Amino acid sequence: MSTPNERPLRADAVRNRRRALDAATTLLAEAGTTLSVDAIAKRAGMGTGTVVRAFGGKDALIDAAVAELLEPIVKRGRELRNGDEGLESLRAFMRELMAFQAAHYAVSDQLGGLDLPATGKLRAELVEIVAGMVKRARERGEIRDDIAPAAITALLGETAFAIAKASNDTPALADAFITVLFDGLRPASG
Amino acid sequence: MSTPNERPLRADAVRNRRRALDAATTLLAEAGTTLSVDAIAKRAGMGTGTVVRAFGGKDALIDAAVAELLEPIVKRGRELRNGDEGLESLRAFMRELMAFQAAHYAVSDQLGGLDLPATGKLRAELVEIVAGMVKRARERGEIRDDIAPAAITALLGETAFAIAKASNDTPALADAFITVLFDGLRPASG
DNA sequence: TGACAACTGGAATCCTCATTCCATATATTT
DNA sequence: AAATATATGGAATGAGGATTCCAGTTGTCA
Known part of the structure; x- marks a missing residue:
């Protein structure tokens, strides 16, 4: 393969x-x-x-290295999506995503300007996985329906990446982020 | 001066x-x-x-340019903090911060590796302003008290910056972010 | 083991940039 | 307007780094 x-x-x-x-x-x-x-x-x-x-070439090497790093978390995402438990899957995945980002926060700092196709593909799949989970959770009525799924996906995705550096200083941060985010996503909360 | x-x-x-x-x-x-x-x-x-x-030198030039760009939003933050209306000030400031980031999202992409003291100082003040508003809102009982203020500040700050690129594609995104975030920050939401 | 193709080290090369230099030009001052 | 201090353009310099090259080495296959 x-x-x-x-x-x-x-x-x-x-x-x-x-x-x-x-x-x-x-x-x-x-x-x-x-x-x-x-x-x-x-x-x-x-x-x-x-x-x-x-x-x-350098880019291809870095691409391969980062992709290899990303592989497990993407795989994990696929698993969680398949045996989809709705909101709980999403929450679990976010937790893992954030932990992953925190562990590897230094990586993304150094990738500016590089052309990384494989990495890009995996990142896209990550987004797609989150989007799928959001859609399912919404169908189940587990999250509010007054906000576009795409917006929610973007919010989760951006936040997951944003946390990296910050949560490396303060490990408990990820939990706080998730708590606030998911409380804010509950249905009928407006 | x-x-x-x-x-x-x-x-x-x-x-x-x-x-x-x-x-x-x-x-x-x-x-x-x-x-x-x-x-x-x-x-x-x-x-x-x-x-x-x-x-x-190049860095000093860029530093000056970015600082000049940042100046108005920082000033606006100071105003909002002084006539502090509690949570509403915070929400208003977040809205403006996000709009600002969206308008200038291309900037931060190009700043890696540069030494920008003036810019750094302004950014720090931005964080300080948000921290102050969070503290005040919490004292007023307008936001939940089961999460450390520092974590909330970090969450808001990181999110504000994270939104930049994404919300350039989808302008309504900022509103969605703010809605979810602030709903999640309400007291007694747990 | 011999013959040969596939690899290897790392110096040479080629680029992209920031910074420096200085002969020339322009502002300022009297 | 002349004298002087400043500033200017842009070629030269130098540093950092990716990529190429090739004489020499090592795996592979018969």
Whole structure:
């Protein structure tokens, strides 16, 4: 599923690919780090050329690293959506999303200007998952119906991302956010 | 108050300073623009050196431009805080903050990595203003008391900034955000 | 093990920018 | 208007970083 019908990579190339990815992830996690190809190469213990070649360019490497990071939370979202328990699923997912963002808040700081297709796709799926949950919760009458679902989805999505840095200083923040948000989303609250 | 006891600038220097500032503001407002000194200089119709010299460096120029942009909203915040009508002031200020952010959403995209002391100070004052209003509203019993004021301030602040890009696509979004947020902040809502 | 294709390190290259410099031009002052 | 202090344009400089190149190395296959 990942690399279809290409000539198989040599064993050392596979190894280095993996190492480059890990090094990128590590640097991504460190706020204030210089995310240069050279820095990644040094961290991975290999030459610059090797790093670039492994993915065909810096952006592709970062894209792969971030996508790999995002994968589990997206998967988790799919699960929650499928066995959909309505509002509770949504609340649970928001909690996990925020925890995820808090844990990786340094990442998004360093992504400006990069072209990250895979990452973008996953992010879009995240939004889509939340939108689906919002729709279902609303059909069940669990959230207010005087506000457009799209607006609610946007509110949740933006808030989930916004919390990142702040909640890293104050872990309890996420709970406060969720409490206020979901209280405000209850039906007949106007 | 702005330039104390320095030797007065020559008339043309004053003019160029102004033009550089305006050019920077213009470019800042355009999403996707390259915010290089050369671009600013070209836009302002002057040489690169002139632009840099006017403020002593790129960062200082951008800082001045953004601070100038922020000034009115901060001033407005001070007014609202002084004639404090409690929760209504807070709600009004949030509305204005969000409108402001929506209008200038492109700005913050381009500020990563720059050192902007004046801008930072104004932002801090914005937070301080919101914190003050939250405190007052809480003392008046207008918002729930089961969540730390600091958390509420953070929630409002982060949300206000988060809305920027999204609400540029969908103007009604800000209202939805505020409705949900303030409903969720009502006392005895738990 | 030998032959060969696939990889590797990291120096060289190429870009994008901020900042500096200085010969030239313009304001200011007398 | 002449003298002087300031300011200007924009080429030159230099730093930071992505990408390319290739001589040398290592995995792979027979």
